[in-house]
Amino acid sequence: MTQHNTKTPQFFLTSPSKCPYLDGQMERKIFTHLVGDKAPELNELLTQGGFRRSQNIAYRPACETCRRCVSVRILADEFRPTKNMRRIIKANNDLIGTELNPEPTSEQFSLFRAYLDSRHRDGGMSDMTALDYAMMVEDTHVNTKIIEYRRRGPDSFITGKGEGPLIAVSLCDRMNDGYSMVYSFFDPDTEFKSLGTWIILDHISRTNIQGLPFVYLGYWVAGSPKMDYKSRFKPQQHLTVNGWELYRG
Template sequence: MRHTLPIAPQFYVTAPQPCPYLEGRMERKLFTSLQGNGVEQLNSSLSQQGFRRSQNVLYRPSCSDCSACMSARINVDAFKPTRSQRKTHNRSRYLERRATSPWATEDQYALFREYLDQRHADGGMADMDVFEYAAMVEETPIRTRVIEYMDPERNALTAVALTDVLEDGLSMVYSFYTPDLPQNSLGTFMVLDHIEIAREAGLPYVYLGYWVAGSQKMGYKANFSGLEVYFGGQWTPLKDPAAFEAEDHPLSSAPIAEQVANIHLPQGQHPSKR
């Protein structure tokens, strides 16, 4: 008997687990696999609807009693750097950018471990070994780049971004950097540099992952002008972050079946929930 991949993506829901952003809440994710033909179009289409990629899986929050997590992106044309951001960019302009194929290296993993051990020792990725790191970087069915930032004087890898190239922008899947240069604000610098890359490539957006209303850990994303969040089925400019603080209310989340029914797929495909 011959087995073929489903014509349309199948959507699944994870079991609830403690939320890493808001204390006392539970998180749940809606997800589907990136497989078969048309994965580039599927990744772009679902990214435009608030999904994120992790290896060969696309997911977005689908919590039963909270909708505080919202996908965030920067509208490149609307972005205007602040004085502080201009200083941050100029402070690290000496770094040399190098875009490569999604291939993991020992230098990357050493920097990754240093970053986790000092910045996120209690996070969900803290126990990742070299093989799991390689899978995170290399297991991608779409157009992905590893963007390295080198210190030319020390010939040292200083920062890394794993970045997907979408139809309408760049998606920063994951980034990390040396914790020894806090004055350089390297996380902010990489976002600013991705805005430059997108502008040079004629791409209108830089996708940043999730902004979480009420979470101090994710608050830095609101510092970028031109930020939009995916809220209520559409992209909305984030003019006043405090206006979204109340979105951690149980009635603010649509039922799963309704969420799946409202997902738009490329080429007229129809999603289904399993």
């Protein structure tokens, strides 16, 4: 059984592999394990330093010839939705999110599979099983939450919970300075509701309600159509060699 030092993190470097965002590029990652009592503290420190979490691993790009992966965080308190975003908020007023502990369900997995089969059939996660999904959700040593989105019911204003089928799900980490969005997915038949954008808007709202400053979006990659949407949520900061700086693009 592999043993991990829970007090002093050890960092490792992956072998080169094909970049999922830019054609003709190879990627490498530096990573460490997030285990033990210090995992939440370490996760916060590494997230603020440009790392992302996947299960109990924190990783960051360490490519030899490319530096186009840039960590992005939204300044939640200063954020003002665009006209199009206001339309998206209005279109989803019938939904409500319930924040839960990271416990996978068969309903979540069914929605996850429908989302992958519709939107990411050829992606790196396309062959994930129910067990893989369960590990993605519950293999965490930090303050992870899963948010289930359903339609509002007649008692939602009392219970704070939605009713009916599951519409969307977000897996995120709650930190002392905001939310770090890990992964989200939604019913592919509701594309007209722009749920990908709305889930981010909902996290900005949750961050503001709690009086916290940031929503961490992960990496933005200039030149990658997959990542273009992240640049729309302004004001935002990008992590540079000089620290977090306001993005003026």
